Each structure stands twice: as structure tokens, then as C-alpha cells.
Amino acid sequence: MSAVVSPIREPLIIGHKDYHQITEDICAPTEKTPSLMWVIAFSISASLLAFYVFCVGWTIWVGIGSWDLNRTINWGWDITNFVWWVGIGHAGTLISAILLLFRQKWRTGVNRAAEAMTIFAVMCAGQFPLIHMGRLWLGFFIFPYPNTRGPLWVNFNSPLLWDVFAISTYFTVSLLFWYTGLVPDLATVRDRAKGLRRKLYDMASFSWNGSAKHWQRWESLSLILAGLATPLVLSVHTIVSFDFATSVIPGWHTTIFPPYFVAGAIFSGFAMVQTLMLIARKVLNLEEYITIEHIDVMNKVILLTGSIVGVAYLTELFIAWYSGYIYEQFAFYNRVMGPYWWSYLGMMSCNVISPQIFWSRKIRRSIWWTFFMSIFINIGMWFERFVIIATTLARDYLPSSWSYYSPTWVEIGLFAGTLGLFFTLFLIFTRLAPVVAIAEVKSILKGYGDQYTGENANQHH
Amino acid sequence: MENQNKEVLYGLYDDEEVLMSAVKKANEEHLDIMDVYTPFPVHGLDPLLGLSESRLHIAGFIYGAIGTLTAFLFMTWVFTRDWPIIFGGKPYFSFPAFVPIMFELTVLFSSVGMVITFYTICGLWPGSKTIRLNDRITDDKFCIAFETDNTDVQKLKDFFSSTGAGSVETATI
Known part of the structure; x- marks a missing residue:
């Protein structure tokens, strides 16, 4: 009954697991007392989160003047962080939706954690436009609701409003997709628990019982949600790029932005998945489910998307020169050679040049190389957004208002603080829910377990 | 809602392939399966159970x-x-x-x-009452359940033992 799998494929589950062992291994982190490592990591993250709350309070109390934004550079770290976090939030849905449609079975090892990461990253991203409004409590003005001002509606022609719809839809759909996938696994945790814990997990798992008809509908739902989430994930960063591309600022007004932003988003998202997975598989003892093979294939995606991003950077430069339009040419000359040359250098070296080492299979399969590269790429992709936003604004049409921008402690605190928010949520998630999709891993065991495929396969099977 | 206090006889299998052949045999013997419960979606089961495609x-x-x-x-x-x-x-x-x-x-x-x-x-929501026969179903056991109200119980037991069920139990739902 097992799927037809080429014997040269590497197994995706190692350690000769049976179904019960899979349940034991993956449920274990939710059932044991937290390790010292977890407690330390949680304390640091929660402290950063507390500092974040303080910085938000400071920003609201003092006003946006506590940031170093000025009339020329009116988007700085805030929108940089927003785009960076949204980008990171792309890998989860890519893994769970697009790879589901492409029948890539390796997704089962990493999809759950990647989707959780997506949801938390989008939550972090959403913070920045809200804080930047200044009056956080009027944030609901962005939604078209019948109001006492006319009713005066929002501007449906504005990419900033499209963004509101894109990101809130993306968040909602990702959350539904993730939770629906989680329901059968929460039932597994429930059936191992007793007392109050059992009651709570029973509520959380909606009393799932594994009936054949439910599974059939569950698979149908997952497939359609994947089909919907696939264009959705591509639309979200496309619309984020419209925030820039539909403006008349040289350096922003480029048609290459949508595909370039989407590729960059997948690139940075996979880098963040690698960072998290490399730590999680070690700390939670999941090395037999998130194998070197998983790391290898994700590094291949990173290599591909990194190269697409590199081509996009070079295309931008070429088109700026080829257009014969001096303002465009100046914008790009300024990016490379202007006052922010160091951020362009950081972007190029982290995003384009260094990922090329992943052509080597040995490096793709090295945990340390992968870990350092994932951090590098996260830094590089942050620089990319900074380059696009701050560098471009710093030299506008009017030389008398040219300016330079560097963040205040509040802006740095807000960025570090969202890292705190992100890791706090992720660490809580690892304690509450199975980090690997139990049911989905079981469903691929007979095709991809190491007793069925690969070098150590039992030949009698 | 389900009728209260139905008697159910269910068998637990260790493997989805054994389960599939058991379901085939049940169809051949015209046994009326109440439901099949599995830890993960088993492909190929739906047509055997006569489940039409989800709409x-x-x-x-x-x-x-x-x-x-x-x-x-x-x-x-x-x-x-x-x-x-x-x-x-x-x-x-x-x-x-x-x-x-x-x-x-x-x-x-x-x-x-x-x-x-x-x-x-x-019929799934927090606190909903679903039929839950055995805790191992969400772990590693594959379950076929029959209602025993109007059925020859011995025939079902024979069916379970001949198809390789690991254990056979009764429940009242």
C-alpha cells in the first residue's frame, strides 16, 4: 500500500519508527517539564517582550518624535521591520500550501512549525503600521465601517489599504489552515492526558475522533485551503511591494518589485525556518523527523530564491542605466555609492554572494554552515528593505532637504522587542502543541521511513 | 443526535493495510460497518466504505x-x-x-x-459529544466499529479474529 518511492530517495523519517514511537517522540516536549534551555530562552524572550511594551508606551506617550524620522526620511526602521517580518511570514504558507499542491512529502516534517512561525511573524509585522499611526487606539479607522463622518469611506484605490486587506486575510487564512491541521494532533495529545489537561485538550481538539468521513473532509479542506493560500501568499508580498511600486519615487517605481519581493520573502522565510528548526530539532529531540535531508532541500530553496533576488538586484541596476532616465540612474548610483553604501554592501554580500556556497552539497548538509547562513540571510534581507526604504528617501528630488537617518534607542527597542514577541510566542507554542504534524508524518511513514526506503531499508518489505 | 446507549463492538488493527483488507472482507460478508476510525487519513478507504466525495x-x-x-x-x-x-x-x-x-x-x-x-x-466544536471508542485510535490503532443491536455478535467476533484484529472490545455509546 505504500507509495511508490524511488529507492535512491533519502528517507525523511529515520530511526526505524513505528506509529506509536512517532506519537511518543513528538508529544514528549509538550508533556515533560521544560528544560533549562527552554526556561533561559523564555526568560530572555519575555524580557525583550516587556521592553517592547515599554517602547510602544514610550512612542505613544512621547509621540513619533521619539523616532529619528524626519520630513525627508519618513519611513525608517518601522516599515523596514514591517516588510521584513511579513517576508519571514511567507515561508510557512509556502511550505504548507504550495508544497502540498506539489506533493512534496518533506513538508510534513517542518510544516507545523513553519506555519506557526508564519502566524507569529505576521503578528510582529502588524505591530509596525499600527504603532506608526501614532494613535494606536484609532487603528480601526483603517477598516471600512459605517461611521459618523459621512460615512466617509477608506480609499479603496490605495495600496496601503490593499495591504490592510491582504495582511488581515493572510493572517486569518494561515491561522485557520494551521489550526485545522493541528486539531487531530491535539486529539492525540488529549488521548494521552488525564484530568484537567485532558478536558482542555478535548476542547482545543474540538472532540476530534478520527472518523473516516471526518478525515476525508479534512483532507478535502486542507487541499482547497492550500489551493486558496497559494495565490494568497503570492498576493501578499506583491501588494506589500505595491506600497512602493505605485509611488512616483525613483528606485521604488519599478515593475520588477512584485516578483522580486515575493522571491525575497520566500528566501528570508526559509532562512528563519532554518534558524528555528535547527534549534528546535536539537532542543526537542526531533532530529529523526527534521533530518539533514530536510535541511538540504530547504537550502536548495534558499539557493534558488537567493539567486532570483540577486538577478533582480542586477536587473534593477541594468534597467536604471538602460532607461536613460537620470533620476532613476541617480537613485541606483546613490544606493550603491551613496551615504548608505554599507547597507547595500551588506545586502549584496549576505543575500546574493554568500548563499552561493550552497551549490556545495557538503555545505548544504552542514548544520553549522546552515545556521550561520540563515542568520546571515536574515540580516541581509533586513538590509534589503532598509536599502529600498531609507536610502531611497534620503536623497529625494530636492537636494536642500537631503538628510541622513539613524535609529533612536526606541526604534531599536521596538525591533528587538518584536523579536522578543516572536520567540515568546514560538516557545509557548513548543510547549502546548506538537511541533511536528503527527498525523501527516505517520501518513508518509510507509513511503519515506528509513526501514522502507534508502540505504538501510529492510529489503523484505 | 445519536441515539443513546447503543451497543458497539469494535476491533483494533495495528496496520492500515490489514485494516483495508478487513474492510474489503466486511463488504464481501455484507457486514454493516458503523464507522472506521484511524490515526491518520488512509487513502483508498473512502470508496470501500461507500463514502461519496466531499462536496x-x-x-x-x-x-x-x-x-x-x-x-x-x-x-x-x-x-x-x-x-x-x-x-x-x-x-x-x-x-x-x-x-x-x-x-x-x-x-x-x-x-x-x-x-x-x-x-x-x-459536528465538531469545543465540547461536542463525539463517539470516542479508544485512546489508541489517535495514536497507532486502526478501528472498525459495528453496532450490535440487531446483529449476530458471534459473526462479528469471527470476522475480527479471521481478519487479524489485535483486540476486540465492546462499548456503549
């Missing part, structure tokens, strides 16, 4: 179409009837600018609608 996708399409229309009609109404505003000299009815939000609402309505429909038709 959830039709619901999804309808919800999506409602989303598209809602977005389109609302934006059109706002910009041509309720409060027309000129943005950069563009026409009031600027259809291309409506496309992104129409798309997003299509996806949103379709997803939310389908998820709600899914849980409703499955």
Missing part, C-alpha cells in the same frame, strides 16, 4: 463568489454612488484598483466559510 469544495466556491461580489459591489457603490471622490483625476469606477481587494475577500470568505462548514457538518 466541501462546492461550498467553498459559493462562499468565494459571494466574497468577490461583496467586494466588487461595495467598492463600486462607495465610489460611484455613496461618496464619489476624484483620486488623481482617475474615473470614479476604477476597476483595476478594485482587483486586489476583490481577490483578498474571495479568499477570505471562501476559507472562513469552508472552515465553519467543515466543523459544522462534522
